[in-house]
Amino acid sequence: MREDFQKIPDHRAGNAKISLDDALMSALAMFQLKDPSLLAVDKRRREEPENLHTIWGITDIPCDSQMRDILDPLELFSLRAPFRSAFRQLQRGKDFEKMAFLDGHYLLSGDGTGFYSSEKVSSDYCMGKKNNNGNTLYYQQMYAAAFVHPDHKEVIPVFPEMITRKDGAKKNDSERNAARRFYEQFRREHPLLQVIVVEDGLSSNGPHVRDLQKLDLHFILGAKPGDHQFLFDRMDEAVEFGQATEFQYTDADEPEKIHYFRFINQVPLNQSHQDLLVNFLEYWQVDKHGKTTKFSWITDLPITRENAVDIMRAGRARWKIENETFNTLKNQGYNLGHNYGLGEKNLSAVFAILMMLAFLLDQIQQMSCWLFQEALQKSETKRYLWEGIRAFFYNYRVDSMETILRAIAHGFERRELKECCS
Structure with a gap:
């Protein structure tokens, strides 16, 4: 996905702080995590950015207003x-x-x-x-x-x-x-x-x-x-x-x-x-x-x-x-119909398309990936699977989505919370 995003022409000034592919990957991550709003993404950017870096390879994470401004003029x-x-x-x-x-x-x-x-x-x-x-x-x-x-x-x-x-x-x-x-x-x-x-x-x-x-x-x-x-x-x-x-x-x-x-x-x-x-x-x-x-x-x-x-x-x-x-x-978690932002030109359509792309990737995994299939079977419903993915994403430093799916499908070592507190 990132390679395709990097080929999209960016008509902003060459010194733009947030790259177009980082903005697109951040929006795609939002829909793959089934986040309910841009504010949730912005909160994660400020408090727990590590997993966005490791799982999606995002270098600079845009805030909610930056994401809107970058994606709104994009040609569909x-x-x-x-x-x-x-x-x-x-x-x-x-x-x-x-x-x-x-x-x-x-x-x-x-x-x-x-x-x-x-x-x-x-x-x-x-x-x-x-x-x-x-x-x-x-x-x-x-x-x-x-x-x-x-x-x-x-x-x-x-x-x-x-x-x-x-x-x-x-x-x-x-x-x-x-x-x-x-x-x-x-x-x-x-x-x-x-x-x-x-x-x-x-x-x-x-x-x-x-x-x-x-x-x-x-x-x-x-x-x-x-x-x-x-x-x-x-x-x-x-x-x-x-x-x-x-x-x-x-x-x-x-x-x-x-x-x-x-x-x-x-x-x-x-x-x-x-x-x-x-x-x-x-x-x-x-x-x-x-x-x-x-x-x-x-x-x-x-x-x-x-x-x-x-x-x-x-x-x-x-x-x-x-x-x-x-x-x-x-x-079932993707929130089509929720207003992530209208913009002046194409913002709402860009978000709808990226949501559809996230759905496509999930469907391909459901059809082709044995690990995703086992995690879904263990979770019983997709809503529980999405909740499980978000829980690991929020509470652990993770190197890949594969690690999260393995933890959901095959279990993980549970520790007392007080042992993890500083």
Whole structure:
């Protein structure tokens, strides 16, 4: 990470006291330690800086105001390199291959989420909307995506695209525009990766589907009757004339559940895009109590009896961007949505990106590092693991994060506190 940070141009004066890479590593350390605020980092800088030096290699630790001033003008694209480096390392270790699904493709689940909102504090980069109380809510969002797999808890996030007001723009940005930018940049960085994009029902529109096709990205997109009545009517007609395929499936591991499928291939997306042909899958799950849950998707993958179950599982894996990604970032110690600082330009976005980078590194360790896995198993939950890491960090002089994880996983010699007091 530091090597990538050191390559980022620093446009400040040459005699700047705090280097840009030290400021970035300090912010990354904050998110890897799951600190709740910049004030906590500043307190550590003053009282216990040794471990920041040894674990993260930080020479000069910025105070909270210095960190804000240094990071605010940073161009966001300059932070893409650490994500690429981490991803390449995962690929070289062959662990990324575990995420392959549906004939060696990788599922990339994407959606938008907010990371800043306030009725009082805003910048030129905030979007705005009127609340019911008449006040203006200022907010910033991002379009984020992660590689997911139906059978794995881990997700592998990629560099997000900000949904914010651009320089001089009078109109709000939109999730659709951000998604287009995201996938264009993603394809530039990963031109050969075999990917299936999985998204919710808002994404199953003609312009977005054509964008994905131009980028050679396969897709499985949610489709709801309210938005795609044309498709559902075509399905009913196909069933009536025997042109649709229907079957039911019972999983040996869950025999109390019955799964119903029906599908048709090569039908127009809607009346406005008669020339845009997609394949349409409907699916019902009925549990032992008779409760029915229904899903439906469009895809460019030819649907068969043999792959319909896997397409269904891939479509339902979309929720991992919500549950295993956004929910984890907001509720399991990373504090996405907490205001670490808005700044005048890019500060809040820089913090959101560095938080996502810390999450990526944790997910890679969870997938690939036996020591991290043992420490997590011993801690039982990630919250307890983060608490354990912080406790050792605060109370001991430590040479590396490996030492902390070994102490958590395998235990350590406990001494009476009075023996340690001066």
